[in-house]
Amino acid sequence: MADLDSPQTVSRRSILKGGVAVAALGGVSAFLAACGNSGATTAPTTAASTAASTAPTTAPSTSGGESPQASAGAGGNVTLGSNYSDPVPKGVLASVVDTFQKQSGSTVKVNTVDHGTFQDQISAYLQGTPDDVFTWFSGFRMRFFAAQGLATDISDVWSQVGSNFSDAFKVGSTGDDGKQYFIPIYNYPWAVFYRKSVFQDKGYQIPATLDDFKALCQKMQSDGLVPVAFGDKDGWPAMGTFDIINLRTNGYDFHVGLMAGKEKWTDPKVTTVFNTFKDLLPFHQEGAAGRTWQDAAQALVQKKAGMYLLGMFVSQQFQTAGAADLDDLDFFPYPSFGTQYDAEKALDAPIDGFMLSKNSPTLAADMDAAKAFLEYLAQPETQVAWVTQDPSNIAAAKNADTSKYTPLQKKAAQLIGDAQRITQFLDRDTNPNFAGANGMQAFLLDFIQNPSQDLGAFQKKIQDFWDTL
Amino acid sequence: MTGASVGSAPQTGARAATGRVRRHYSLLTGTDKLVLALMVGIPLVFDLALIWGPTVGSFLISFTNWNGIGSPFDAKVIGTKNYESLFTAYPFFWPALSHNIIWLAWLMFVATPLGILFAVLLDRVARGSRIYQTIFYLPVVLSLAVIGIIWSLQYAPEQGLINNILGRTANDNLIDWLGNPTLNIWAALVAASWRHVGYIMVIYLAGLKAFDPTLREAAKVDGANERQTFFRVVFPVMMPINVVIVVITTIEALRAFDIAYIINHGKNGLELLSTLITNNGISESNRLGFASSIAVVLLVISLVPIVAFLSRMMREERR
Numbered sequence: 001m002a003d004l005d006s007p008q009t010v011s012r013r014s015i016l017k018g019g020v021a022v023a024a025l026g027g028v029s030a031f032l033a034a035c036g037n038s039g040a041t042t043a044p045t046t047a048a049s050t051a052a053s054t055a056p057t058t059a060p061s062t063s064g065g066e067s068p069q070a071s072a073g074a075g076g077n078v079t080l081g082s083n084y085s086d087p088v089p090k091g092v093l094a095s096v097v098d099t100f101q102k103q104s105g106s107t108v109k110v111n112t113v114d115h116g117t118f119q120d121q122i123s124a125y126l127q128g129t130p131d132d133v134f135t136w137f138s139g140f141r142m143r144f145f146a147a148q149g150l151a152t153d154i155s156d157v158w159s160q161v162g163s164n165f166s167d168a169f170k171v172g173s174t175g176d177d178g179k180q181y182f183i184p185i186y187n188y189p190w191a192v193f194y195r196k197s198v199f200q201d202k203g204y205q206i207p208a209t210l211d212d213f214k215a216l217c218q219k220m221q222s223d224g225l226v227p228v229a230f231g232d233k234d235g236w237p238a239m240g241t242f243d244i245i246n247l248r249t250n251g252y253d254f255h256v257g258l259m260a261g262k263e264k265w266t267d268p269k270v271t272t273v274f275n276t277f278k279d280l281l282p283f284h285q286e287g288a289a290g291r292t293w294q295d296a297a298q299a300l301v302q303k304k305a306g307m308y309l310l311g312m313f314v315s316q317q318f319q320t321a322g323a324a325d326l327d328d329l330d331f332f333p334y335p336s337f338g339t340q341y342d343a344e345k346a347l348d349a350p351i352d353g354f355m356l357s358k359n360s361p362t363l364a365a366d367m368d369a370a371k372a373f374l375e376y377l378a379q380p381e382t383q384v385a386w387v388t389q390d391p392s393n394i395a396a397a398k399n400a401d402t403s404k405y406t407p408l409q410k411k412a413a414q415l416i417g418d419a420q421r422i423t424q425f426l427d428r429d430t431n432p433n434f435a436g437a438n439g440m441q442a443f444l445l446d447f448i449q450n451p452s453q454d455l456g457a458f459q460k461k462i463q464d465f466w467d468t469l
Numbered sequence: 470m471t472g473a474s475v476g477s478a479p480q481t482g483a484r485a486a487t488g489r490v491r492r493h494y495s496l497l498t499g500t501d502k503l504v505l506a507l508m509v510g511i512p513l514v515f516d517l518a519l520i521w522g523p524t525v526g527s528f529l530i531s532f533t534n535w536n537g538i539g540s541p542f543d544a545k546v547i548g549t550k551n552y553e554s555l556f557t558a559y560p561f562f563w564p565a566l567s568h569n570i571i572w573l574a575w576l577m578f579v580a581t582p583l584g585i586l587f588a589v590l591l592d593r594v595a596r597g598s599r600i601y602q603t604i605f606y607l608p609v610v611l612s613l614a615v616i617g618i619i620w621s622l623q624y625a626p627e628q629g630l631i632n633n634i635l636g637r638t639a640n641d642n643l644i645d646w647l648g649n650p651t652l653n654i655w656a657a658l659v660a661a662s663w664r665h666v667g668y669i670m671v672i673y674l675a676g677l678k679a680f681d682p683t684l685r686e687a688a689k690v691d692g693a694n695e696r697q698t699f700f701r702v703v704f705p706v707m708m709p710i711n712v713v714i715v716v717i718t719t720i721e722a723l724r725a726f727d728i729a730y731i732i733n734h735g736k737n738g739l740e741l742l743s744t745l746i747t748n749n750g751i752s753e754s755n756r757l758g759f760a761s762s763i764a765v766v767l768l769v770i771s772l773v774p775i776v777a778f779l780s781r782m783m784r785e786e787r788r
Contacts, residue, residue, distance in 0.1 A: 120752045123537045141753070148538045226640050233648060233733055286640050287626045289737055290648025295628060304640075432753040437734035438561045438745055439754075445737040449650065461560055468554045469756075 075105035076369025079362060081131035082110050083118035088316070092389040099385070100376050106369045126150040130357040132370040138172040138351035139428035140259070142182050145355075146175035152356040152363070153179045157371050161378035164397040168422050172351050183354045183374045184396035186387055188312040189412050190240050190348040190425075191331040198225075198303055206332045210248075210276075213335040217283035220306040227283040229305035230448075231296030235441025238288075238448055239426035241280075241309055243348050244334045246273045251341035252421035259430040265463040271455050276337075278451040289445050301325060309334070311350070312412055315392045329408060333415055346421035350428055351396060353377075433469050524768065531761035537750070544758065551762035562763070565740035568654055569770075572661070572741070573722035580662035581718045584669025589699065591670070592677040602674065605667040613664065617731025620660035621647065650738025657728050657739060665721060669714055676710035677703070712781065719774040723767065742767045 080097070084090045090112060097108045111131055118125070118135075126134075126145060136142060145151050158180040162170065165184065173182035198204070202223055207213040217227035232238045246255055250269045257263035258270070285296060285305060297317035299305035308314060318326040336342035354377055356370060357363065363370065376382055383395035384404065391406045394413045402413055416422065427435035434440055443462050447453075497505070526541075531551055535544035555562050587605055591598050608616065623630045624646035627638045637644045646656040680703060688698040704711070726743035729735045735744025742763060750760025 122753060123755055127538060150538070235733070235736060287643050287645035287648055289650075290624070290645040290653070291626050295625060298627070433749075433756050436748055436752060436754045437736040438740065438748045442561065442736040445648075445650075449648075464558060465560060468558045 075107070076372070077362070077366050078106060078108045078133060078370045078373050079131035079360065079366070080108055080110045080373075081118070081125070081134035081357075082112045083115045083135045085112055085114045085118075088390055092386055095389065096377075096382060096386055099382075100373060104369070104372060104376070106372065108373060126357055127359060130360050132357060132360045132363050132366045133354055133373060134357055136182070136353065136355045137424070137428055138182055138184060138353060139424035140430055141428055141432065142173075142355065143175050144432075146177070146179075146181040150358050151175075151181045152358050154181060154183070154356050154371065154374060155179045157183065157374050157378070160375055164378055164380055164399055166398045169351065169396055169398075172422075172424070173353070181355055183378050184351045185353045185377055185383055186390075186393035186396050187349045187351040187416065188393045189331075189415050190244065190309065190311050191333055191412075191415060193300065193308045193310060193314050193329060193331045194306060195300065195303060195328045196330045197328050198306060204306070207335045210335050210337050214280070214283070216306075217280075221283070225303075226285045226299060226305040227307060228280070228285065229296040229299040229308040230284040230288040231291035231293045232288045232445060232448060233290055233292045235437055235445060236425075236427055237293050237296075237310065238444040239435075239440065240311070240348060241277060242273065242444060243423060243426050244309065245276050245280075246270075247344070247346040247421075247423065248334065248337040248341060249273050249276065249339060251339075252344055252346045252423065255346075255423055256429070259426070261431075261466060265466060266456075266459045270459055274447065274451075274455050274459070277447070281448060281451050284448075289449055311348075312394075312408070313392045315408060319392075331408070331411065331415075344420045345418055346423060347415070347419055348425045349416050349419070349422045350425045352393075353396070431469060434466055439465065527761045527764050527768075530758055531765045533758045535757045535761075536755040537757040538755065541757070547758070551759045552766075555759070555762055555766070561740050561745055564738075565735075565742050565745050568739070568741050569722065569725065571654060572658065572725045573719065575658045576661070576665055576718045576722050577715075580658075580665045581669050581714060583662070584666040585673050585714075587666060587670040588673035588677055589703075591674055602671070606671050607667070608664040609667045609671070611664070613661075613727030614731055616660055616664055617728040620656070620663070620728070621732055624656055647732055648737065653732065653738045657732060660728050661721075661725065665718075668717070672714060672717070673707075673710060676707050680706065712778070716774065716778045720771075723771050723774075742770075 082090075082093055084093045093110065097110060100106065101108060109131075113121075122136075122145070127150065136145075142151075153175075158170070158173070161183075165173075169184045170180070173180045173184060175181045199206075202219075204216060204219070205212070207216045220227040230237070243255070246258070249272050254263055254269060258265070258267075263269075285291070285299060288296070293310060293314075294317060296305075297308065297310070297314050300308045300314070301317060301321045312331075315326060315329055318329045333345065333347065354374060356374065360366075378397070380395060380397035380400040383397050384400050384402075387393045387395050387409065388404055391409055394400075394405070394409050394416070395402075402410060405413065423429060426440065430440075440462070443458070443465075447458065530541050530544070532546055532548060533541065533544035534547050534551075535541045591601055591605075594601065611619075622628075624632075626632060626643050626645060626648075629646070631646065632638050632644055635644065645652065647653050684702055684706065685698060688702045693701065724743060725741055726735075726747070729739040729741050730744050730747065733739055735741055735748060746760050746763050746767070748754060749756045749763065
């Protein structure tokens, strides 16, 4: 056999086989791509270009006015990239859009993308062919994209609607360059939720101070309740606990400085926060690292846990459980710590809203209609219509009519209104490179499972990580 | 996917070389050349454009601090800083690497042998073999993402099936399968094995079905028992299949991603190189340069088994 395959004689068959081998090499290296693929994937923008550019040309001639609202009367097109993929908010957006279409004669085409996917692909999406208007959050996350030139300045819209909002919301909508890029639609408070019936049956009092809170926790434990429900599988719920303890201990300015990297994570002030967190951890539900926030909420629904520090979206779980359960849900603000910062009554109250993209291919043609749409979203009536259908939020506009609010919403509006300082949330106020799954989420998960570790080394690890970014 | 090209090893180019051919005659007709050019050319173009292009791109980006916004050519070149920070400062790299190694070791020494065992057993079963095959193969049909979701539900602390069966759902005795960082990788590996075992089983079973029964009979005549027959006769003869299985297992371990990502985005004890790449590059985070450096490290690691496999395959082709 060997003599047949002498160097001179190359069989036709073996050449063809060589070709197959090369093809196989290509096949194998496809695995490399599967493993080593890190290129920016393009977002699945379904932005069907509805670039019917007839409207804007006719609009000025008919109305002649400068106001975007006037030109919108003649109709126009807007594309809207939405992350409202859950059924309830999706339906709310659809109805709000519907009303706008009827009022203005414009057409709004909504492209819904799964909430998490939308967030993961936001960079690629905004650089590709985004929709005219897109749903987004206030805070660092908004300022970042504005600073990268991926959002359009809407200061002119703000000059029309600015009087609807308090100063805090204007600050929350302003980029690093002092211009506005964001229209707030609603926000929701983080507070301590509980069931009125449980507190009534057991004779619990709302704790005003940290000591009261701890005493209540002990009492609940002796009554066989888990004092504080807790589920941190997604990594961010523990940030809410860290935030509120930090705000009570060190105040708003320290929070802002820490999130911006001006303050150090190795600061003894941070040590105090972690020590308080550590004192409270034994009152929290065990196994938090493997539990979703929804499962933790179930502990409160089923009266196995007494309290739960979370955003007001926890009420969705009660809504699903039934009207009676929802009526039974109440909350109180996080107890005061006896520091000078108690007076700030600060809390996390993240704002959701809308922005205008920069790279949308249809934006030039749709500009007037898009700004009219944003203006419409900034109206208190629109926002009230929104939060009536999704009562886990409250309208962002200060002049919103709260008479139709649920008791929980009224209380939330009161709580946020009373606050001197409002923060967005740890992962909305800081660099996403720092806050992500391989970042602050992981550090906090480590902490809640090993609260007795050397805090000095732990805080240094966090600061070292920040420094590498 | 490489499996197809390996099976046809031994009888190489014997038939074609019937006569001596003078050198100045081309062995190939014009049509042959065209076919060859298309066969090699088209995959090559795709290969270069879709695989090696991005690979080289990732390699180059790994020396920059590109944040995914604007052109990578405008990004600042920072030399090997990404690599330095990856190996010395980044707290998640070494855990991720060790988890990949654990993943590989588990699949190689537990899941794969189990799949082979199932294949051998099913090969002996006369009745109901099809039913068993279907049962074990069923998970392979599911995508790993779906498997991740299924098992996340089973492992859930209070609502999950497993803790409910064990009666460990109370606050003071529950087992935190997905949250405990020393436990969750094993929980994830069980989920991964659930699929992997069936995969290996089917491949091996196909090999066993093609196995020449006379060899087995000969071994029996020589007085070998079942175990000896398998390890001394069947296993060595099945070498081409064994190589495929080793390669598949290695690749499955290196590209492990879906289950860990579904469980908790690859944190808290489930860090893997692939999830680090995703969390740094393809997420709201925008450290594309840094993510590329992790991708390059993963590429280099992947090259070891791939080169070993290819060189072996080429050698067999030449023999």
